[in-house]
Amino acid sequence: MTEKFSKIALRMKSNVIRELLKVTSKPGMISFGGGVPDPDTFPRFEMAEISKEILENEYKLTLQYGSTEGDPILREEYISLLKRESGIEGIDVDNLLVTVGSQSALDLISKILLDEDSIYFVSKPVYLGAASAFSLRSDRHVYMSLREDGADIDEVEQNLQEIENRGELNKVKFIYTISNFHNPAGVTMSLEKRKRLVEIANKYDVLIVEDDPYGDLRYEGKPIDPIFKIGGQERVLLLKTFSKILSPGLRLGIVVGNKTIVKKMVTAKQATDLCTPSLTQRIAARYLQRYDLLSQIEPTIALYREKKDLMLAELERSFGSMEGFHWTKPEGGLFIWFTLPEGFDTAEMLERGKAANILFVPGEAFSLDNTCNNSMRLSFCLPPREDIIEGVRRLKKIVVEYGKEKNLL
Amino acid sequence: MTEKFSKIALRMKSNVIRELLKVTSKPGMISFGGGVPDPDTFPRFEMAEISKEILENEYKLTLQYGSTEGDPILREEYISLLKRESGIEGIDVDNLLVTVGSQSALDLISKILLDEDSIYFVSKPVYLGAASAFSLRSDRHVYMSLREDGADIDEVEQNLQEIENRGELNKVKFIYTISNFHNPAGVTMSLEKRKRLVEIANKYDVLIVEDDPYGDLRYEGKPIDPIFKIGGQERVLLLKTFSKILSPGLRLGIVVGNKTIVKKMVTAKQATDLCTPSLTQRIAARYLQRYDLLSQIEPTIALYREKKDLMLAELERSFGSMEGFHWTKPEGGLFIWFTLPEGFDTAEMLERGKAANILFVPGEAFSLDNTCNNSMRLSFCLPPREDIIEGVRRLKKIVVEYGKEKNLL
Numbered sequence: 149m150t151e152k153f154s155k156i157a158l159r160m161k162s163n164v165i166r167e168l169l170k171v172t173s174k175p176g177m178i179s180f181g182g183g184v185p186d187p188d189t190f191p192r193f194e195m196a197e198i199s200k201e202i203l204e205n206e207y208k209l210t211l212q213y214g215s216t217e218g219d220p221i222l223r224e225e226y227i228s229l230l231k232r233e234s235g236i237e238g239i240d241v242d243n244l245l246v247t248v249g250s251q252s253a254l255d256l257i258s259k260i261l262l263d264e265d266s267i268y269f270v271s272k273p274v275y276l277g278a279a280s281a282f283s284l285r286s287d288r289h290v291y292m293s294l295r296e297d298g299a300d301i302d303e304v305e306q307n308l309q310e311i312e313n314r315g316e317l318n319k320v321k322f323i324y325t326i327s328n329f330h331n332p333a334g335v336t337m338s339l340e341k342r343k344r345l346v347e348i349a350n351k352y353d354v355l356i357v358e359d360d361p362y363g364d365l366r367y368e369g370k371p372i373d374p375i376f377k378i379g380g381q382e383r384v385l386l387l388k389t390f391s392k393i394l395s396p397g398l399r400l401g402i403v404v405g406n407k408t409i410v411k412k413m414v415t416a417k418q419a420t421d422l423c424t425p426s427l428t429q430r431i432a433a434r435y436l437q438r439y440d441l442l443s444q445i446e447p448t449i450a451l452y453r454e455k456k457d458l459m460l461a462e463l464e465r466s467f468g469s470m471e472g473f474h475w476t477k478p479e480g481g482l483f484i485w486f487t488l489p490e491g492f493d494t495a496e497m498l499e500r501g502k503a504a505n506i507l508f509v510p511g512e513a514f515s516l517d518n519t520c521n522n523s524m525r526l527s528f529c530l531p532p533r534e535d536i537i538e539g540v541r542r543l544k545k546i547v548v549e550y551g552k553e554k555n556l557l
Numbered sequence: 558m559t560e561k562f563s564k565i566a567l568r569m570k571s572n573v574i575r576e577l578l579k580v581t582s583k584p585g586m587i588s589f590g591g592g593v594p595d596p597d598t599f600p601r602f603e604m605a606e607i608s609k610e611i612l613e614n615e616y617k618l619t620l621q622y623g624s625t626e627g628d629p630i631l632r633e634e635y636i637s638l639l640k641r642e643s644g645i646e647g648i649d650v651d652n653l654l655v656t657v658g659s660q661s662a663l664d665l666i667s668k669i670l671l672d673e674d675s676i677y678f679v680s681k682p683v684y685l686g687a688a689s690a691f692s693l694r695s696d697r698h699v700y701m702s703l704r705e706d707g708a709d710i711d712e713v714e715q716n717l718q719e720i721e722n723r724g725e726l727n728k729v730k731f732i733y734t735i736s737n738f739h740n741p742a743g744v745t746m747s748l749e750k751r752k753r754l755v756e757i758a759n760k761y762d763v764l765i766v767e768d769d770p771y772g773d774l775r776y777e778g779k780p781i782d783p784i785f786k787i788g789g790q791e792r793v794l795l796l797k798t799f800s801k802i803l804s805p806g807l808r809l810g811i812v813v814g815n816k817t818i819v820k821k822m823v824t825a826k827q828a829t830d831l832c833t834p835s836l837t838q839r840i841a842a843r844y845l846q847r848y849d850l851l852s853q854i855e856p857t858i859a860l861y862r863e864k865k866d867l868m869l870a871e872l873e874r875s876f877g878s879m880e881g882f883h884w885t886k887p888e889g890g891l892f893i894w895f896t897l898p899e900g901f902d903t904a905e906m907l908e909r910g911k912a913a914n915i916l917f918v919p920g921e922a923f924s925l926d927n928t929c930n931n932s933m934r935l936s937f938c939l940p941p942r943e944d945i946i947e948g949v950r951r952l953k954k955i956v957v958e959y960g961k962e963k964n965l966l
Binding site: 150151152153154155156157160161162163166169170182187190193195196197200201203204207208209213215216248249251252259260261262263266280284285321355391397398399408412414415416419420421426428 | 559560561562563564565566569570571572575578579591593596599601602604605606608609610612613616617618619620621622623624625656657658660661664668669670671672675686689690693694727730764800804805806807808817821823824825827828829830831832833834835836837
């Protein structure tokens with residue numbers, strides 16, 4: 149049958165992180181792998197109560213097909229959440245679309261914007277899920293190097309200028325960026341850079357896709373205005389999700405954008421999955437109506453902050469004095485990007501990690517050109533305190549063994 | 558922004574049925590439109606109980622990301638359901654994939670099999686959702702005419718032979734068919750034709766995609782072996798769904814096929830929506846473990862049978878003596894295909910229907926070449942008895958008025 153596969157099917161690569169999930173459950177395994185939140189932080193009793201209630205009393209909605217656009221109550225509630233949280237105003241329900249997680253939003257964006265010869269900008273390292281959704285339609289990506297304060301905007305401008313010079317500016321469809329606590333890099337784009345990015349996008353008439361799954365999980369420092377708020381709905385498409393704050397199991401993503409784009413995404417969604425499940429949408433809607441999500445996640449934030457600080461401290465203790473080892477210090481989110489000296493191959497090291505019961509995601513998984521080999525992504529949110537300590541200890545052991553064997557240390 | 562849209566985005570058409578849903582809620586409206594089951598038939602109290610329980614006790618699974626392949630318990634249970642129901646054997650969990658409704662399965666099939674120049678076979682009239690998913694990747698469809706006993710297999714063979722003669726057989730990816738109680742036509746493929754279709758597919762080495770959302774809703778006659786059972790997993794990909802028997806609001810589709818194809822669909826799904834919601838999958842899994850789905854749907858079958866017989870009787874009463882009016886007599890499912898004499902334009906008539914508070918789906922919506930204009934799809938499952946009677950009365954009034962005005966009667 150394989151000779152029947154489409155060209156894109158033949159070039160599809162299985163998602164390393166999804167594959168990692170399968171070995172995570174091995175007894176004794178400590179995983180810094182998946183970007184998996186801690187399910188103990190989710191309001192399960194409240195959701196259980198709501199779920200029972202809406203299945204019994206609102207079954208004509210919760211058990212039925214819903215509109216492709218999404219539950220109207222959920223969209224209304226989300227508008228008010230965006231206002232309270234980020235001061236975003238001037239949008240109504242037609243600016244919002246509810247998707248099956250943000251991954252589905254990325255798939256829809258890919259469908260409505262990309263042709264085979266379309267160009268798009270992504271960071272390096274890049275979020276795997278975005279890269280795979282986009283590359284299904286076009287592999288013409290342009291990299292943006294990541295710094296501690298976000299993408300290198302000078303480089304973005306230079307690249308756009310070059311593309312314009314060669315007469316291909318009309319092929320540039322969007323700049324994709326994770327504004328807060330980048331996955332996998334952990335870095336956040338500064339306010340100044342956000343403003344410059346919007347200016348450049350205006351100048352070259354390019355859409356910005358701002359993916360912000362982690363913005364609510366800020367552990368220190370002051371929140372920065374979303375690019376969407378700076379650039380407005382005509383310039384920026386904002387992707388949000390409930391996966392890190394209410395539950396990934398619900399699979400709920402929210403797209404906020406100008407009505408023409410949202411409407412086209414709705415049409416694409418009709419041919420993709422008809423509609424997001426009615427039940428999970430109404431659970432989230434009623435939850436937002438009854439509880440204050442932002443104060444509910446305060447204990448989660450405290451918990452993750454502590455784990456993040458612990459992992460940073462353990463990394464410092466284990467690798468602080470070793471030359472060429474460095475890591476990002478995120479102010480929120482789920483990830484630390486750990487870079488080793490040149491020559492270390494984290495993909496190869498993962499096999500040793502599996503044997504030693506410690507998982508991480510090799511940096512290569514976040515590149516489209518088999519680079520980032522000497523980095524790895526570490527997630528601190530799921531493992532308990534003692535596993536963070538023990539996990540970094542195991543990591544150190546592997547690093548030292550591998551480094552000595554390869555004459556890198 | 559519209560100049561940024563992809564070529565496929567520019568040719569996307571909004572789904573007429575989804576648009577119809579929006580006017581369905583108008584007071585006084587009777588809808589024969591959507592293929593929407595009656596939510597009163599679903600076991601809401603059982604599902605409410607299960608939902609509460611699994612959110613409280615199995616929250617580490619139900620609120621977390623799941624595997625892309627789907628809930629293992631749900632897949633195990635579904636294997637045993639397929640065996641009990643259709644005698645399908647010789648499959649294990651790796652032959653199954655859980656999708657966000659069957660629509661998502663169609664999207665994944667489109668992604669993994671179709672290139673821009675790929676050829677696929679669909680019926681005429683065609684199920685809208687399939688046509689729109691496939692046409693996102695290729696518009697090279699070949700029609701199969703529908704008869705009372707299913708697609709015209711001679712025509713299929715003749716077309717395959719012609720394609721082979723011109724050296725394009727390797728471009729033919731699949732034959733898509735709804736085996737039972739076709740949407741929109743209501744017809745069922747006979748056993749003889751199923752066997753011949755498999756023979757021909759074997760001869761020309763073409764995959765059959767058997768979509769069977771309605772097979773469990775048989776009101777009379779004897780069940781016919783699925784094409785999947787006749788042709789086997791190397792030849793046939795089977796799509797099933799919980800939407801008509803447990804609830805469309807859960808958005809659960811099941812793909813059954815050979816492991817190579819299922820695995821490739823899993824990879825495509827990773828880039829499409831990561832995984833189907835864990836909560837809705839576990840609700841269905843526990844339901845299948847605790848209750849006998851097939852006996853639970855018996856009252857539903859009785860209810861729908863009565864409504865179907867009533868609509869057929871009302872059609873006979875209103876149109877039986879009118880020349881050139883005919884309709885299919887389905888043995889199950891949700892739809893009757895009602896054909897009027899040449900010259901009637903059901904799309905134009907729909908506007909009158911909206912004004913007269915009666916909705917149906919114009920035949921044109923089920924064609925890829927703006928034909929089927931003198932047919933319409935009628936669904937009998939959702940409206941109460943009195944609305945079926947009154948609805949057909951309103952339909953008659955519109956038909957007579959339109960027919961006289963256009964000198965067709």
